[in-house]
Amino acid sequence: MYKEIIERKKLPVIICLIFILCIFIYISKYVSSLFIDNDFLCGLFDVFFTIAMIVIIMAEIYKTNIKYKYSIIADQFIIHKLRGDSKIEVENIKFKDIKFIGKKSELKSRYDVISNRRYICSLFNSKKYCCVYFDGSGFRKFYFEPSADLVDKLEFIMNKDKECFDVKYRLSISI
Helix, strand or coil, rough: EEEEECCCHHHHHHHHHHHHHHHHHHHHHHHHHHHCCHHHHHHHHHCCCCHHHHHHHHHHHHCCEEEEEEECCCCCEEEEEEEEEEEEEEEEEHHHHHHEEEHHHCCCCCCEEEEEECCCCCCCCCCCEEEEEECCCCEEEEEEEEHHHHHHHHHHHHHHHHHHHHHHHHHCCCC
């Protein structure tokens, strides 16, 4: 059994929001200078940029309260979405159904995916991993950001399952 919890760090979010706020201020001043004679349009653009910034701030506050728990229990990989006291199971996959786990650039085969999801908390993360699995009705894909320990454990379990399959296959061949 293994589990880890990831959450969005607040400092990059604050820096990004300050940067967006500065851009909105500059755009607002530029638009105001274009319509210097029309106070109504200047006020309308100011209200628009203020509302847009409030919506962006509210969305980022909502996202910073979301955490994901990645768990390996027996032969299953489970992902829970945590928000406050609520805990929702969003993925529950048996390792035998997993076709690929790794970085997206390493994905060699093309799958007709019916669902594509993201269980990621960071804004700028180059350690994004992809998982493709078959759930009975089709292939599903999701992105997640595991730690190095979780990656090692997933690779160990996936390789162990392949070795067991190879041994079973070799034993079933008659000579």
